[in-house]
Amino acid sequence: MKSSKVYFILSVLMLMSVNVFPFNSMPYDSIVTSNKQWNILEYGYDGEFYNKMHIMKLGQDTLIDTVKGKVVLLSEDSLGTWKLFGVIWEIDQEVFYKDTLGKGGSMYNFNVEIGDTVSELSYLFKYEQPSIVISVDTVIIQDIPRKRIGIEYILGHEINDIPDKYWIEGIGSLHGLLYSYYEMEDPGFRLLCAYKSDLQIYQDTVYNTCYYQDDETSINGNRIKEINLFPNPTNRMIYIDVNQFDYCEVYNMMGVRLLTTKDKTIDLKNLESGIYFVNIKDKSGQHTIKKVLLEK
Incomplete structure (x- = not known):
């Protein structure tokens, strides 16, 4: 577990250049805004390896009680067939999600300080994981400074001040919008690209593509035989x-x-x-x- 957590920190440092900016000098970039999209790769092993693309985007406005939010749409095919996946909204920089059955909770909270106890919704397992905030800093992603919250899960292992995962302002996590639970390994989820109003705001540096089809396709789209x-x-x-x-x-x-x-x-x-x-x-x-x- 410790080595996995060390790898995770090195990964984030490799993907992003870390700088420090005063938070109050940067306009907050809300996750819950129009024209945002996340291209997510699901991968796993079920007798054989498989890949599956998940495209998520935010649709029309909706009301959750008296709070304005957005519907979440999901496409899992190349035809761009969209289906309702749930609703998402934000209150004081805390992001909440409910699926179509009304199950959900808090996904992210960017209005926290080091030492605060928070809960993160595990979308797949439908419960909130109690966590503690152990770092708050800023990262530069495609020339844009973004607030980053490092959290460590309280249950299941010793607290040792090494983040289990990060929340990233305006993006969510490197697993995608909703697939943010760090411990899950099979299936796994990887954010390939994120967009805001057709402007790319994140791209994975390993795959270097926004749509990955199968295990035999090269990064530049050409098939390598034999x-x-x-x-x-x-x-x-x-x-x-x-x-x-x-x-x-x-x-x-x-x-x-x-x-x-x-x-x-x-x-x-x-x-x-x-x-x-x-x-x-x-x-x-x-x-x-x-x-x-x-x-x-």
Whole structure:
């Protein structure tokens, strides 16, 4: 658990340049505004690896009791078929969500201080996870300073002042708008891109794409043939079979690069069980991302 949390912090530092700004000098960017969209990749292992895109956007205004909010729309196909997914609203920089059955709670709270106790809704498990705020700072994402709240979950492990996850002003989390529960590993969710009024406000730096289709598609959209990674799942060693191999990189689910090698034989003995991404580059410059399941 400790190593996972260290990887998570390194991932965020890798993805974002951290600077300090006075919070009261920056206009607050609300999550609950019109024309916002999140492109989210779901990935997991169910006998075989799978990928699935979730596109979420905020639709028309709605009233929740007497508070103005937005409907949440979800598309899971390439045709852009939208369905009602719930409602979202904000009170004093705290963001709330309810699904179509009326279940929900607090998702984010950007009006907190270090030491405050907060609750974060686990969308999949439908309960609020008690947490404590252990850091408040600012990150620069695509030249925009954004407030960032570091929280640590209270239940299940010792408090050691290392954030389990971050809330990011105007974006949510690096898992997406609603999929923000850090502990879930299968399925996993990864925010690829976020938009505000057609302006991109976030892009994942590992996939470097806003729509990912399958495990065989390279980052630039070209299919690389005759590539294989085996055994998969594995308990330690993996082998890469690809023509004109240049090098590969191994990332964890948080996007932290764990190793780089020019060897087609990779030893994962120092890694914990879980899903990892292998970014394979050939000598033509094309990249392909493969997923591998490590089971010890």
